[in-house]
Amino acid sequence: xxxxxxxxxxxxxxxxxxxxxxxxxxxxxxxxxxxxxxxxxxxxxxxxxxxxxxxxxxxxxxxxxxxxxxxxxxxxxxxxxxxxxxxxxxxxxxxxxxxxxxxxxxxxxxxxxx
Amino acid sequence: xxxxxxxxxxxxxxxxxxxxxxxxxxxxxxxxxxxxxxxxxxxxxxxxxxxxxxxxxxxxxxxxxxxxxxxxxxxxxxxxxxxxxxxxxxxxxxxxxxxxxxxxxxxxxxxxxx
Numbered sequence: 164x165x166x167x168x169x170x171x172x173x174x175x176x177x178x179x180x181x182x183x184x185x186x187x188x189x190x191x192x193x194x195x196x197x198x199x200x201x202x203x204x205x206x207x208x209x210x211x212x213x214x215x216x217x218x219x220x221x222x223x224x225x226x227x228x229x230x231x232x233x234x235x236x237x238x239x240x241x242x243x244x245x246x247x248x249x250x251x252x253x254x255x256x257x258x259x260x261x262x263x264x265x266x267x268x269x270x271x272x273x274x275x276x277x
Numbered sequence: 278x279x280x281x282x283x284x285x286x287x288x289x290x291x292x293x294x295x296x297x298x299x300x301x302x303x304x305x306x307x308x309x310x311x312x313x314x315x316x317x318x319x320x321x322x323x324x325x326x327x328x329x330x331x332x333x334x335x336x337x338x339x340x341x342x343x344x345x346x347x348x349x350x351x352x353x354x355x356x357x358x359x360x361x362x363x364x365x366x367x368x369x370x371x372x373x374x375x376x377x378x379x380x381x382x383x384x385x386x387x388x389x390x391x
Contacts, residue, residue: 167319199382206281207320207368207382252319262308262332263372265380267319 165190169268184238186253194255196236201250243275281383290359298354298386302371312368359390
């Protein structure tokens with residue numbers, strides 16, 4: 164079946180450190196891949212997405228590359244800020260899927276200290 | 278409204294009580310999704326509507342869970358005879374059409390069953 168596995172948190176970094184949050188998936192064919200972010204007290208927001216192999220999604224300094232050969236979609240940012248503290252969710256949308264439902268990983272909490 | 282609105286934000290129910298959770302999607306959005314997010318976990322799909330038609334209810338955990346969207350806009354998720362394991366955040370999301378389009382999430386309703 165379809166599933167998403169993320170590295171466990173919490174991840175604690177100092178401001179300006181490099182961030183990697185690992186995400187791997189299991190799916191049939193070529194699903195679409197997403198990163199969502201949930202800031203404290205707010206709803207889930209789409210951070211970036213990629214819809215086919217080798218695509219790179221990017222937004223707000225975050226990047227993730229769709230790697231079919233390793234079934235991965237790792238999230239990276241070169242220099243994190245305190246304001247990046249949030250919970251990050253990796254998700255996939257199966258290719259054979261009615262309506263567009265998402266399958267999420269368990270989330271990774273990021274805490275950035277000044 | 279500007280975004281997806283859910284009410285109430287918080288609900289405490291006694292075990293055995295029935296509850297109703299409301300979702301107001303973004304105006305004109307065709308697709309509507311409900312997800313359940315247990316503490317420390319990622320959201321899990323419950324059900325999907327395209328306009329007023331419930332096209333996928335494969336994620337509903339039991340027949341105590343029921344969702345409707347009678348006029349193709351506002352949706353209600355009803356849980357009958359609540360149990361402690363129903364305690365979770367219930368998220369609603371909408372998207373402008375079916376398929377591979379961005380889903381916009383509400384802030385969720387936190388249900389606590391005591």
